[in-house]
Amino acid sequence: MNLGKLILRLLIGTLFVGHGLQKLRGSFGGPGLDGVEKVMEKLEMRPARRNAILAAGTETVGGAALALGLLTPVASAGLIATMLTAIRKVHWKNGVWNSGGGFEYNAVLIAAVTALSDDGPGIVSLDGALGKPRWGVLGAVFALGGGIVGSLVAVALGRHGSDVTQQTTDADAPADELPPLASDSDDAAAESGAG
Numbered sequence: 001m002n003l004g005k006l007i008l009r010l011l012i013g014t015l016f017v018g019h020g021l022q023k024l025r026g027s028f029g030g031p032g033l034d035g036v037e038k039v040m041e042k043l044e045m046r047p048a049r050r051n052a053i054l055a056a057g058t059e060t061v062g063g064a065a066l067a068l069g070l071l072t073p074v075a076s077a078g079l080i081a082t083m084l085t086a087i088r089k090v091h092w093k094n095g096v097w098n099s100g101g102g103f104e105y106n107a108v109l110i111a112a113v114t115a116l117s118d119d120g121p122g123i124v125s126l127d128g129a130l131g132k133p134r135w136g137v138l139g140a141v142f143a144l145g146g147g148i149v150g151s152l153v154a155v156a157l158g159r160h161g162s163d164v165t166q167q168t169t170d171a172d173a174p175a176d177e178l179p180p181l182a183s184d185s186d187d188a189a190a191e192s193g194a195g
Contacts, residue, residue, distance in 0.1 A: 002122035009067055009121055012112055016063025016079055023056035043089045046161035051154070058082050066113065069125020073139040073146070076113040080147025083110050085154050110147070117143035 022030020031039070033052050040048035040055075058078040065075035083106040091103035098104040120134030121127045127135075135142075 002124055005116065005119065005122035006124050008112060009069055009116060009125070012109065012116075013063045013065070013067025013075075016059045016066065018063075020056050020058070020060030020063055023052065024060055040158075043158070045089065045154070045158035050161075051158060054154070055082055055085075066116070066121075069121030069127045072121045072125075072127055073117040073135055073142040076117040076143035077146025077150060079113050080110050080143060081150025081154060083107075084147055084151035088151065088155060110144075114140050114144050 018028055019030075021027040022032075023036045024033060026032030026035075033049070033056065036052035036056060037048045040046070040051040045051040059082055062075045062078040062082075065071055066079065087103040087106050091101060091106060094101035094103070096102045096104050096107075117135055118137060118140035120132065120136075120139065123133045125133065127133060
């Protein structure tokens with residue numbers, strides 16, 4: 001069983017590193033940070049640059065930690081958070097199947113890293129060298145719970161960042177281009193005698 005865990009960790013972890021480097025540096029034909037920033041803007045994950053860096057960094061560092069079997073539940077929590085956020089913001093509306101742009105692939109990755117967090121990375125891992133080749137159900141609960149919380153926070157902060165971006169845009173706009181405030185329209189109504 002340790003051989004299977006090693007193969008699973010190396011494959012999934014390495015693919016996450018590659019996926020992260022596509023975002024971070026444009027490696028392997030990826031869009032790089034500028035391209036991911038544009039996607040984050042379209043997804044209303046603002047500030048878009050910060051979210052692009054966080055997603056790319058989480059996939060790169062989390063993938064490397066998973067491949068090495070280092071703090072497996074923590075690495076898995078970060079990876080689950082990115083996959084859940086991708087499902088929520090991109091894939092959910094397309095249904096289950098990957099062939100239609102759905103969340104099938106993301107869900108399989110979530111299940112696999114959760115299982116690795118439960119059963120542990122095995123003895124051929126850094127966790128194993130540190131005396132923790134198996135994390136147990138608490139490792140899986142931590143990974144899944146941390147991933148859910150991480151995704152909720154990322155989307156909520158993205159919305160909050162969207163509000164801040166809109167307020168900044170409004171503050172920079174000339175006064176005659178701003179929508180009237182409630183108190184402005186009340187004052188206008190009172191001045192016109194319609195109040």
